[in-house]
Each structure stands twice: as structure tokens, then as C-alpha cells.
Amino acid sequence: MFTVPTLLGIGIVLVIFEIVGRVCLLFGRRPFEWSMAALQRSLLGVFAIAGTRYVVEGAEALEPGKGYVLVSNHQSLLDIPIFGGLLTRNFPKYVAKRELGRWIPSVSLNLTRGGNAVIDRDDRDQAIEAITRLGSEAEERGVAVVMFPEGTRSRDGALGRFRRLGTQTLFDAAPNLPIIPTAIDGSWRVASKKLLPIPFGSVVRVRFGPFLDRGDATAGELLKECHEWIAGTLDEWREDAAVPQSA
Secondary structure, three states: OOHHHHHHHHHHHHHHHHHHHHHHHOOOHHHHHHHHHHHHHHHHHHHHHHOOEEEEEOHHHOOOOOOOEEEEOOOOOOHHHHHHHHOOOOOOEEEEEHHHHOOOOOHHHHHHHOOOEEEOOOOHHHHHHHHHHHHHHHHHHOOOEEEOOOOOOOOOOOOOOOOOHHHHHHHHHOOOOOEEEEEEEOHHHHOOOOOOOOOOOOEEEEEEOOOEOOOOOOHHHHHHHHHHHHHHHHHHHHHHHHOOOOO
16 A cells, blocks of 8 residues: 555655756765755655654764764665765765666666765775775765675664675774764665565664774774674664563
């Protein structure tokens, strides 16, 4: 009942912002980034047709107009508009596989023209170069970078192993950006059947964690700290959900 109008809304938004984004590109990067922020905010709104709700914690600690490295688990493609729609004035950038940079209205445009790192997973040197450029530009311009160290989406919400190389490259390329572990849960349910159908009334939880003290910690130690914090947050949420509510 709600799947068709939601999918129709997604398609309309993607086509509209493909046009809007290309027009904004004529006026420079920042107008384009504002158009892509509006795109991602609009996509979050479209999912409200299917009753999707967002419970967000800790976003108030992130200052608009400042750069951060957000290390997050990854459950679905909805995660990208979640970050972009919540942190509109931080203009989040992403590391994405090359295939997403082709033929998807608005999405491919944003990835290829918006200062993201579009990588070839089979070309290690190209990936490192793209992530290094992303990190240095993000630090210079004061924008956020979202890193999904699992490298792929979780189909059932389970937290996977974190891969080190890409995240370490990003940490090294942006040594002055604060690192913030971030947990997302529930977005996997929205896309669990490839949006056919879209379940009604899904709740997506997002929690921005504490700023990590880099100090003398290695990239591996920082990544482990992020993994442990995310795992603990997911466990907490699921334990809470399992406890019967008193009348």
C-alpha cells in the first residue's frame, strides 16, 4: 500500500535534483552542496510516506560548518541520506564504490561532482589516492567525511569486521579532524527486501558518540575503539527493545 507511493516519491526527488544539481554546479561547489543537502533531506521526508521515523541522539554536539570524521556501521543505502539530511551544514562526503557513480540520477551526480571519493575496489593505489584527497580537502574546507569501515552493507543489522586500510588512510590525511563513532540501527529493515515491499512504521536510530582523543593512539587502536563503541550501542538498543514494557 505504501511501497508504490514511496518509490514514486523517491524517483521524482532523484530526477528533480538531478536537474537542480546540474544548474547549481554552474554557480560553484557550495551552491551544489546545498542542493545535495536538500536532496538528502527530501529523501528522508519521502520515507515518511511509509511511516519511517528517525530517533537521533548526540547531533547537537556537532557544530555546523565544521569538519569531522564520522566512523559508522553500514546497514543500507538509506544511511547516506541520513547523514546528509541530518548534518546539512556539514556537507558530509563519502567513500563509495565506482559502480554507484554511474547512471543513478542525483546520486551519481553527487558522488562524482560533490568532492567524494569514488573508488575502484580492484585498484588499491587509486583507492588510497582518492581517500587521501578526500581527507585533505575535507580538513581544508571544514566538511564532514563519513566512513563505513565494514566496506559493505549489513543485510540483517549485524555488525561486521572493520577493514583498516581505507580508514587509516583517511585518519592520516585529515589529522586535525575530530573522530566520532556513530551507530545506526533499523535502516536495514527498510531495505531488507530491496524496498519491495517497504515495511511500514520502521524506526531508525542514530547516535553520534563521543569525540575520540587521538593522542598517541594508532589508527588501528582508534578504529577498534570505534568498533567497540558501536557494538556496545547496538547491544544496548537491542536489549532495550527486548525488555517488555510495563503496563
